[in-house]
Amino acid sequence: MILRNIRWWLGYVRFGIAGHSPERFLTLAAREGYVLWDIDKTDQGHQAKVSCRQYRKLWSAAKKAGVRLRVQKRHGLPFVWRACRGQRGLLYGTVGAVVILILLSTRVWCIDVEGNETLSAYEIKQAAAECGLYTGMPKNELEPRVVQQRLMAKFPQIGWVAVNTWGNTAKIRLEEGIAIPEVEDTAKPVNVLSAMNGQILSMDVYHGVSEVKVGDAVVQGQLLVSGVLTGAEGQESFIHASAKIIAQTRRVFVMEVPLEQMEKRTTGQQVTRRSLHIFGASLPLSFQGEPDVPYTRTLQSKPLVIHGVELPVTLYEETFAIEEPVAITLTQEQAREKALEEIRKKQTEVLKDGKVTSALEREQVVDGVYRLEMECVCEENIAVEQEILLETDSVL
Amino acid sequence: MGRRQKKQSDGGIVWGVGRLEKAARKLELPPAVLANVTHMEFSGNTQVTVEGCGGILEYTGEVIRVKTGKMVTKFSGRNLHIRCLREDSLIVEGFVTAVEFLI
Numbered sequence: 001m002i003l004r005n006i007r008w009w010l011g012y013v014r015f016g017i018a019g020h021s022p023e024r025f026l027t028l029a030a031r032e033g034y035v036l037w038d039i040d041k042t043d044q045g046h047q048a049k050v051s052c053r054q055y056r057k058l059w060s061a062a063k064k065a066g067v068r069l070r071v072q073k074r075h076g077l078p079f080v081w082r083a084c085r086g087q088r089g090l091l092y093g094t095v096g097a098v099v100i101l102i103l104l105s106t107r108v109w110c111i112d113v114e115g116n117e118t119l120s121a122y123e124i125k126q127a128a129a130e131c132g133l134y135t136g137m138p139k140n141e142l143e144p145r146v147v148q149q150r151l152m153a154k155f156p157q158i159g160w161v162a163v164n165t166w167g168n169t170a171k172i173r174l175e176e177g178i179a180i181p182e183v184e185d186t187a188k189p190v191n192v193l194s195a196m197n198g199q200i201l202s203m204d205v206y207h208g209v210s211e212v213k214v215g216d217a218v219v220q221g222q223l224l225v226s227g228v229l230t231g232a233e234g235q236e237s238f239i240h241a242s243a244k245i246i247a248q249t250r251r252v253f254v255m256e257v258p259l260e261q262m263e264k265r266t267t268g269q270q271v272t273r274r275s276l277h278i279f280g281a282s283l284p285l286s287f288q289g290e291p292d293v294p295y296t297r298t299l300q301s302k303p304l305v306i307h308g309v310e311l312p313v314t315l316y317e318e319t320f321a322i323e324e325p326v327a328i329t330l331t332q333e334q335a336r337e338k339a340l341e342e343i344r345k346k347q348t349e350v351l352k353d354g355k356v357t358s359a360l361e362r363e364q365v366v367d368g369v370y371r372l373e374m375e376c377v378c379e380e381n382i383a384v385e386q387e388i389l390l391e392t393d394s395v396l
Numbered sequence: 397m398g399r400r401q402k403k404q405s406d407g408g409i410v411w412g413v414g415r416l417e418k419a420a421r422k423l424e425l426p427p428a429v430l431a432n433v434t435h436m437e438f439s440g441n442t443q444v445t446v447e448g449c450g451g452i453l454e455y456t457g458e459v460i461r462v463k464t465g466k467m468v469t470k471f472s473g474r475n476l477h478i479r480c481l482r483e484d485s486l487i488v489e490g491f492v493t494a495v496e497f498l499i
Contacts, residue, residue, distance in 0.1 A: 027451030030481050039478040041457050048481075 011052040011076030014038075019067030022046040028061040052078060108137050109279060109312035110169040117176050119155060122301075124172060127154045133163065133170055135312055136280020142170065168312075188387055189238030192225035194218045195384040198247035208241025218247065218382070227388055238388055245383040248357075253346055253374045255339040259330045260368055264294060269322040271295075277314040295320040335370035336363065343374055354380025434464040441492045444471065447485045452478070460488055461498075470496040 017025055022045065029036060034057065039048040050058065052074070062069050084091040111128060113121040128134070131150035133142060144163040151161050151172070159177030163170060192208060199217050203210065208225040212218060227241035274285040297320055304313040330338070347356060355378065362373040417433070420426065434448035450463035455478065460471045476490035 023452040023455050026455070026478075026481060030483050030486075031451070033483055035480070035482055036478075037480040039455070039481060041455060041477065046455065 007051065008076045011074070011078035012049050013052050013055050013071050013075070014047060014049050014073045015055065015058075016044060016070045016072050017046040017048065017062075017067050018070065019062075019065065021065050022067055025061055025065035025067045028065055029058055032057075032061055034058060034061075047072060052076065104279075105168065106139055107279075108133070108139055108142060108165065108168060108170045109135060110310050111135060112169055112171045112310065113174075114171065115174045115176070118157070119176065124151070124155075124174070127151060128163075128172060130154075133172075134280065135277075139165060139168075169309075186240045188240055189227045189390070190240050190242075190385040190387050191223055191227045192241045192243045192245070192383045193386050194220055194222045194224055194245070194247075195382045196220055196247065196249045196251075196380070198249035198382055200245060200247045201379060202246045204244040206242040206244075207239055208243065210243070212245075224383060238390065242385070243383050244381055246379055247382045249378050249380055249382065251350070251376050251378055253343045253376065255342045255346075255372050257330065257335040257338050257342075257370045257372075258368060259332075259335055259365070259370055261328055261330060262325045263328050264323040265326045266296070266321045267324050271320040271322070273318040273320070275316045275318075277312075277316060279312050291320050291322060294323045294325070296323060297321075330370070332363075332365065332370060336372060339370060339372040343372065347376070351378055351380050354378055434467075434469075436464075436469075438492075441473075442489060443479075444488045444492060444495075445485065446488065449484060449486055452481075452486075457490075462486065466499070468498040470494075470498060472496070 019025070026036065026039065026046075026048070034050060034054045036048045036050050039046065055069075055071070058069060081091070111125055111133065113124045116124060128147060128151065131147045131154070133147045142163075142165065144165075147163045148161050151163075151174070152158055157176050157179065159175045161172065161174040163172055165171075197217075197219050200212060200214050203212075203214055205225050208227050209229065211223050211226055218224065224245050225241045225243045227239050229237045229239060231237065271288055271291050272286070273288050276283040276285055297318060300317045300319070302315045302317070304311045304315075356376045357379055358377045360375045362375075364371050434446065436447075437445040439445075446462060446464065446469070448464060449469075450465070452460070452462055453468060454461040454470075457476055458472065458474065460476050460478070462469050462471075471488055471492050472494040473490050473492040476488060476492070479487040479489045
């Protein structure tokens with residue numbers, strides 16, 4: 001196979017030997033140092049193959065042996081090259097295509113992300129580019145282990161990640177791990193105190209000695225469950241007290257909304273900028289710059305996909321929606337809506353799993369500012385842990 | 397030693413072939429290592445490599461006769477052909493049914 005390829009690259013001819021003593025010709029040719037192969041005897045006479053450089057030199061041996069040589073077929077690159085003399089463009093094109101194909105096959109053109117749930121593929125690709133994996137990079141420069149380690153460090157929520165190359169595609173496979181819950185330090189002795197003033201509605205004491213009972217009114221900072229246990233003989237031990245104390249509390253939420261406001265509104269004017277990312281290079285398709293006026297930017301990418309395979313050709317479309325500041329005057333109703341919305345957010349943030357049972361609203365407009373005051377009766381967990389600080393005697 | 401010297405047709409000198417053969421035999425070496433003798437290698441009966449051949453005397457599909465030193469070796473068979481021919485070696489392929497040494 002190797003020999004056949006070498007012969008093809010150098011070129012060879014198959015020729016016929018006509019005459020009375022082909023054996024003498026073969027012997028003479030061999031003695032003169034020429035290499036003949038595939039020597040056959042057919043009905044038309046003998047035939048053999050020889051490299052195209054040696055063929056002309058065979059004439060002297062043929063003359064001596066009294067035979068005539070005739071070329072039957074030419075094989076190999078020199079003859080292909082000669083045939084393409086008038087069509088060099090085609091030949092250069094073929095050679096160029098082969099060279100480009102070889103060069104392109106040495107780079108990473110596509111990056112696939114699989115297994116992501118909360119993280120977006122775009123986010124991971126951006127991080128991968130910072131970690132040393134980007135479109136258009138040479139494949140031999142890719143260090144999968146380094147990229148894996150850096151990705152793990154960048155995204156702690158990733159359980160495991162693997163980077164593999166498959167042809168010109170780098171595949172990032174990952175699995176997002178389960179967030180580790182906060183571990184409560186139960187060894188630390190704590191008391192449970194009241195976080196708010198209120199009246200206790202229900203008590204669930206898990207550890208510790210209850211110091212209050214349902215129906216009691218408590219003030220902020222009052223001891224609810226003690227972490228100090230006293231034994232029968234008066235000795236004390238300290239534990240980590242824990243409890244869920246639901247109490248009725250009162251909270252006041254206040255929100256102020258100015259009636260005169262400046263708001264950004266889109267004018268309806270849009271500037272669209274397109275660019276083509278091909279093999280890692282960015283090719284601008286429009287020559288508009290970013291607008292000088294305020295705008296909102298949206299970016300849309302459309303990768304070229306054929307048979308489910310994402311190719312390294314992506315069309316990016318940036319849209320700049322032009323905005324202008326507009327002075328608006330809110331009605332009292334609109335201001336109230338805004339204030340209510342903000343108060344609800346605040347309630348969710350403060351009460352957590354608690355709820356508002358009743359609310360008393362007071363509203364007023366002072367100097368162009370709408371003020372909403374909401375006095376709420378809430379049901380919430382008022383238990384808050386406080387560490388018991390122990391003094392230890394040090395012996396020198 | 398001088399008496400054993402022979403002059404070849406091309407002017408080269410062969411130094412006592414018989415003596416070299418004997419020496420090779422005594423040293424338990426193959427004669428082809430020291431002496432200028434023909435070496436043949438058979439791959440079953442479908443391929444024969446002949447080293448030290450002096451030329452082709454007859455070439456048909458049934459018979460190939462080659463000069464091997466002082467002898468003529470005749471390969472008989474079916475579909476015989478020469479796969480490769482060099483200055484002092486050749487490869488015969490085909491279905492060899494007989495080999496004769498004609499002295």
